[in-house]
Amino acid sequence: MKDKARIDSQISKLEEKYKDSGQDLSSYLDGLLYQRYLTYWDYIHLDTLLSLQVPRTYFPDEEIFIMYHQITELYFKLILHEQKQLVDDKSQRVEFFIEKARRINSYFKALISSFSIMIKGMEREQFLQYRMALLPASGFQSAQYRMIEIYATPLENLVHHTERNMFSSENAVEELYEHAYWKKGATDLTTGEKTLTLKQFEYRYTPRLIRIAKQVENSTIYDKYRQLPEKKRHNKELVEALKTLDMNANVNWPLMHMGSAHRYLGKEAGEIEATGGTNWKEYLPPSFQKIVFFPELYTKQELNNWGKQWVDHIFNPDKIRE
Ligand code: HEM
Numbered sequence: 001m002k003d004k005a006r007i008d009s010q011i012s013k014l015e016e017k018y019k020d021s022g023q024d025l026s027s028y029l030d031g032l033l034y035q036r037y038l039t040y041w042d043y044i045h046l047d048t049l050l051s052l053q054v055p056r057t058y059f060p061d062e063e064i065f066i067m068y069h070q071i072t073e074l075y076f077k078l079i080l081h082e083q084k085q086l087v088d089d090k091s092q093r094v095e096f097f098i099e100k101a102r103r104i105n106s107y108f109k110a111l112i113s114s115f116s117i118m119i120k121g122m123e124r125e126q127f128l129q130y131r132m133a134l135l136p137a138s139g140f141q142s143a144q145y146r147m148i149e150i151y152a153t154p155l156e157n158l159v160h161h162t163e164r165n166m167f168s169s170e171n172a173v174e175e176l177y178e179h180a181y182w183k184k185g186a187t188d189l190t191t192g193e194k195t196l197t198l199k200q201f202e203y204r205y206t207p208r209l210i211r212i213a214k215q216v217e218n219s220t221i222y223d224k225y226r227q228l229p230e231k232k233r234h235n236k237e238l239v240e241a242l243k244t245l246d247m248n249a250n251v252n253w254p255l256m257h258m259g260s261a262h263r264y265l266g267k268e269a270g271e272i273e274a275t276g277g278t279n280w281k282e283y284l285p286p287s288f289q290k291i292v293f294f295p296e297l298y299t300k301q302e303l304n305n306w307g308k309q310w311v312d313h314i315f316n317p318d319k320i321r322e
Contacts, residue, residue, distance in 0.1 A: 056133045059126040068117050069139065076144035078107045083151040087219050094232045097224070101241035108248035115256035119263050127264050131275055138276025139257075140186065141201045143209070148249065150213050153222045153293040160184040161290045173213045177206075181291060185283040186276060195277035222294050242294050250291045251307045258284040 018025040055062040155176035186198035265272040274280040286307030
């Protein structure tokens with residue numbers, strides 16, 4: 001009897017819902033009757049997901065390389081998912097800000113701690129061979145990585161550090177974008193010629209990245225932070241969470257990543273060119289790029305020492321966060 005009353009009430013609510021949208025409830029109930037039961041594998045598109053690891057060579061470890069890149073891109077998507085909510089937030093609730101920043105940090109932590117899959121989990125001999133079949137592709141072409149940067153901080157903070165003081169928010173988005181640090185890294189400084197890896201990336205993604213940069217002008221995470229009332233800006237937990245985010249994105253992840261470059265392309269193996277064609281030993285160290293999302297949170301000295309842990313890291317990689 002109790003169940004019947006509940007179902008009657010649900011039906012009248014459904015009638016209300018479909019009446020409001022000019023739809024016929026009875027047809028939808030037929031749909032419910034004929035629908036198949038949902039399964040786990042259909043819901044998460046498991047067969048599609050597991051069909052996406054397609055190596056280009058016969059070396060077994062290439063599949064590890066593909067899968068770990070895919071896992072990372074999914075984590076990047078999780079990070080962007082939280083960043084977008086912060087960019088869209090109008091509430092200025094400090095608890096919301098902290099919660100989102102903490103989630104982003106937990107995703108970065110998972111990525112940082114799992115990088116051993118790359119550093120220790122593949123045979124170098126295999127890597128050095130199958131990578132030749134991947135030219136000129138490079139993780140450098142990860143658009144989501146660039147999006148994380150664009151959502152985090154105004155473009156002027158992503159300008160190459162040697163030119164950063166020549167630019168400000170007064171410059172047009174297109175101009176700032178052209179001077180992004182990563183473009184310089186993939187350009188031959190004597191001829192001014194861009195690498196093929198960069199040219200292909202630009203052709204595919206420039207319109208999209210410029211559109212996003214314009215969309216988040218004055219509402220990046222750094223802007224959102226600076227727009228908070230002064231008292232909220234001094235919230236200790238918030239400042240801590242944002243500094244950790246900066247460290248994770250611009251020091252800890254880059255250091256773990258650079259560890260894999262050293263392991264596979266480093267001096268024991270001779271001078272090996274990266275697939276993306278950058279001078280990677282100068283391009284990858286965070287202390288050389290000095291990318292900082294939230295510069296106002298640091299002292300001058302902290303900014304000068306940005307990413308200096310890398311010396312430690314190269315000689316003693318286990319010292320950097322497990
Ligand atoms: C054995 C493993 C890896 C090696 C040896 C390696 C090597 C490199 C090198 C040398 C570069 C500089 C660009 C170039 O010239 O190609 C680079 C850039 C990059 N790689 Fe990797 N990589 C590895 C794994 C990964 C993974 C798993 C990801 C995850 C998506 C990734 C994402 C990136 C990104 C985002 C950049 C650009 C970084 C920046 O602009 O600061 N890499 N990688």
